[in-house]
Amino acid sequence: MRAEHVPEELPRARCVRPGVVAALAAVCLSGFFAWGAVHLVVLVRHGFGADTGLGLVWIVCFALLWWVPLAWLERPLRATPEQAADLDRLVVTVQVPVYNEDPRVLEMCLRSVLEQSRRVDRVRVVDDGSADPGTGAPVDYADIRDRFLERASAAGVEATWDRTPNRGKRYAQMHVLAADDADVFVTLDSDSVMDRHAVREGLAPFADPRVQSVAGHVVVLNRDANVLTRMTGLLYLPFTRGLRSAQSVLRRVTINSGTLAFYRAHLVRDRAGVYEKETFLGRPMQMNDDSMLTFYALLEGDTVHQPSSLVFTLVPERAGHYFGQQLRWMRGTTVRHLWWLRYMPVRGVVFWGTVLEYVHLFLGYAIPLMILAHPGLRSQAGEIALAALVIGAAVGYLISLRIFTIVRSDETVFQRFLLFLLAPMATVWRLLLLRPLYLYAMLTCGRVAQWGTRDRVEVALPAGAAGR
Structure with missing residues (x-):
């Protein structure tokens, strides 16, 4: 695989x-x-x-x-020169949660963050207790960590790398974001690689103060691996450039893919202690983190998709992995549907x-x-x-x-x-x-x-x- x-x-x-x-x-x-x-x-x-x-x-x-x-009808959202100058002054933090990630994928991911045409201000990497499934020994990312921190320093980007006990993606995110005073938080999956202009394009919609979150445009990185990955690229389209694009025209995107998403930072900071402790039927719910953050944004303003903010992500290459992932996503979406029906305006x-x-x-x-x-x-x-x-x-x-x-x-x-x-x-x-x-x-x-x-x-x- x-x-x-x-x-x-x-x-x-x-x-x-x-x-x-x-x-x-x-x-x-x-x-x-x-x-x-x-x-x-x-x-x-x-x-x-x-x-x-x-x-x-x-x-x-x-x-x-x-x-x-x-x-x-969807088009990339643009900022005027005056608005672009204001966007350049925003403090941007990219958070990358890591758990049992392939080292080469992770290195490409972090490299893409540091090579952005619009330099980010901070990068917060959190290793959520990665461990060898056979022995339980910690996964050693020391070489990648050291190279990344060295490159970040040379680029003038503040960077941190923490390791925490394994508690799930939400805890890994809030471990650093709860106390970060940035203006915009960017969530990026560790198996994904941003296009060079992804951050610049993803920030543009924030020129409108009503916009609270921005979804990046997800495409398949390993599309040539086999028939399944090619099929996945097609299967993504009805959601990433179909329903989500239509929702964006109405400024009501319901799910930002955790692969790449941008948020007004206060949305996340204000939910510290709540976001990572969501439950369903009395049980902890760590999955479906992306739709929960988007839900917070919907409560406070507009949510949009930026088709020009591109990110490449690895997708499953085996049927078992693919259907397992789909099942988790579908269950998570079902739970979120209940939230939307309960809390969203009936006429909305x-x-x-x-x-x-x-x-x-x-x-x-x-x-x-x-x-x-x-x-x-x-x-x-x-x-x-x-x-x-x-x-x-x-x-x-x-x-x-x-x-x-x-x-x-x-x-x-x-x-x-x-x-x-x-x-x-x-x-x-x-x-x-x-x-x-x-x-x-x-x-x-x-x-x-x-x-x-x-x-x-x-x-x-x-x-x-x-x-x-």
């Missing part, structure tokens, strides 16, 4: 020209609304019944995909977005049962299934156009096009594998005791892949 295709040099990425994005958006919007219009005409002409092939249901499903066209975007998500999930199971129970529809089951497959593939392609909005230093246009062709496979993957897993996660969300962090390195870089 080694990422044999991760480059030695730090990867770079950039957003394509606005004109290209506008052209892709025009294709997406035209196709999406044409599909809706066709089914609306069928419904108006024939009404709901066996003759329409579930026309009403298609229209409802179309409405539930409201985020597909809205996502294309977050509340109704959550309700619509469950309506969509319900229809995914109700529609097949409706077809089987209705004699007229049952006779058209094959035709309906084919229509659903065509529509699913079309929507998958519309969403996957986002592949062409990012130019990566480690990827050619031809490679992007081949990945785009696989979009229908991602749709089938979600339908047959992730949808049932989500239902299981919802029914077992009380198993928070099983949400511990990894006890060994899950994805590693090959020898010699760490940058110098």
